[in-house]
Amino acid sequence: MTAPAKRPGRRPGSADTRGQILNAARAEFASRGYEKATLRAIARAADVDAALVHHYFGSKEQVFLAALDFPVDPATVVEMAAGDLSRVGERLARYVVALWEAPEARERLLAVVRTVTSNEEMAALVRGFAHPRLVAPLAARIGGPDAEARVEMALAQIIGLAMARYVIRVEPIASLGAEDLVALLGGALQRLLGS
Amino acid sequence: MTAPAKRPGRRPGSADTRGQILNAARAEFASRGYEKATLRAIARAADVDAALVHHYFGSKEQVFLAALDFPVDPATVVEMAAGDLSRVGERLARYVVALWEAPEARERLLAVVRTVTSNEEMAALVRGFAHPRLVAPLAARIGGPDAEARVEMALAQIIGLAMARYVIRVEPIASLGAEDLVALLGGALQRLLGS
Numbered sequence: 001m002t003a004p005a006k007r008p009g010r011r012p013g014s015a016d017t018r019g020q021i022l023n024a025a026r027a028e029f030a031s032r033g034y035e036k037a038t039l040r041a042i043a044r045a046a047d048v049d050a051a052l053v054h055h056y057f058g059s060k061e062q063v064f065l066a067a068l069d070f071p072v073d074p075a076t077v078v079e080m081a082a083g084d085l086s087r088v089g090e091r092l093a094r095y096v097v098a099l100w101e102a103p104e105a106r107e108r109l110l111a112v113v114r115t116v117t118s119n120e121e122m123a124a125l126v127r128g129f130a131h132p133r134l135v136a137p138l139a140a141r142i143g144g145p146d147a148e149a150r151v152e153m154a155l156a157q158i159i160g161l162a163m164a165r166y167v168i169r170v171e172p173i174a175s176l177g178a179e180d181l182v183a184l185l186g187g188a189l190q191r192l193l194g195s
Numbered sequence: 196m197t198a199p200a201k202r203p204g205r206r207p208g209s210a211d212t213r214g215q216i217l218n219a220a221r222a223e224f225a226s227r228g229y230e231k232a233t234l235r236a237i238a239r240a241a242d243v244d245a246a247l248v249h250h251y252f253g254s255k256e257q258v259f260l261a262a263l264d265f266p267v268d269p270a271t272v273v274e275m276a277a278g279d280l281s282r283v284g285e286r287l288a289r290y291v292v293a294l295w296e297a298p299e300a301r302e303r304l305l306a307v308v309r310t311v312t313s314n315e316e317m318a319a320l321v322r323g324f325a326h327p328r329l330v331a332p333l334a335a336r337i338g339g340p341d342a343e344a345r346v347e348m349a350l351a352q353i354i355g356l357a358m359a360r361y362v363i364r365v366e367p368i369a370s371l372g373a374e375d376l377v378a379l380l381g382g383a384l385q386r387l388l389g390s
Contacts, residue, residue: 113312114312114313116358116362116363117308117309117312117313117358117362118309118312118313123362123363123364126363126365127363127364127365130363130365131365131366135365146379148366148367149367149368149371149379150379152359152365152367152368153352153356153368153379153380153383155355155359156352156355156356156358156359156368157348157351157352157355157383158355159355159358159359160350160351160352160353160354160355160356160358161348161351161355163311163312163351163354163355164347164350164351164354167311167312167318168311168318168321168322168325169318169322170321170322170325170326170330170347171326171343172343172344172347173344173347173348173351176344184341184344184345184348185348188348188352188383188386188387191383191386192383
């Protein structure tokens with residue numbers, strides 16, 4: 001591998017190299033799925049050295065999250081499901097509501113919902129990533145019959161609630177205080193995921 | 196009121212009169228909210244006689260549903276919540292899944308989700324309608340503390356699940372048979388709404 005400092009034969013990093021890599025990554029992840037996509041193919045499509053992709057982003061997962069501009073590391077969510085399953089709903093709800101209530105993270109999350117809803121390439125991007133990196137590991141932590149389907153119901157509840165509160169802004173959900181929202185969402189997630 | 200057959204002074208119905216009325220209706224509902232919007236103002240903005248709006252659509256609610264191209268009559272959903280609350284989740288889930296599995300209704304429902312997500316005018320349209328015509332009457336049928344918030348959690352679960360199954364198409368939810376889907380969604384709705 002050629003380190004970026006060594007000025008590889010292909011184009012060195014420039015102001016919009018990062019953007020070119022992300023465009024190439026979105027196309028590669030959408031067409032081949034997260035599992036089959038490679039940093040090498042992304043680098044080739046972006047006309048840069050693979051080491052440069054590694055230098056900018058570190059791992060395939062980090063390239064993916066940057067391509068989606070997604071403010072959450074799925075590994076953190078999966079970690080959160082570890083431990084006492086009798087409180088898993090509240091832990092997840094507290095984490096999710098804290099993200100939503102931070103305006104910058106909320107905007108990025110809603111932008112993902114918007115693009116996924118209106119853009120098949122972005123939907124394919126999420127489709128290929130969500131199962132192996134989020135649903136399957138969460139289901140393994142949760143256990144029990146139909147764990148994957150219940151995890152997806154929980155994620156659907158979370159996304160639907162975000163749309164109700166922040167996009168449609170229907171009352172009374174739109175004006176609930178954060179603690180009341182944690183209690184409401186936490187109860188629903190607990191019934192879906194808890195032991 | 197002047198009946199359309201009598202050729203009122205304003206422009207009579209033409210091929211795209213219906214479309215003009217719906218454009219005017221979307222603007223009026225979005226800017227004033229469902230409750231304050233009037234058929235008279237919609238007619239004025241569309242430059243047609245109010246009787247013509249009545250002739251084409253019947254009621255304000257029907258104008259609204261046509262403006263949104265929404266394939267569901269909320270009154271039907273509210274009726275469904277009447278009766279045995281120990282089976283309300285299954286009844287609602289069966290109705291919703293049957294709609295989703297009909298391709299034409301599904302396409303129209305997803306189009307609403309798409310436009311609401313990406314268009315603030317459409318979000319405002321739904322905001323002004325959803326509470327008085329769907330959430331409040333459903334909550335009155337369901338009863339109990341926090342009934343409105345629980346109804347909105349149920350609607351959020353339904354919309355989120357539609358996105359997971361039909362937009363993102365994440366497995367295993369995307370390939371579940373209709374009966375398994377009714378059982379999964381029905382259970383979640385029952386826990387949110389049931390007595």
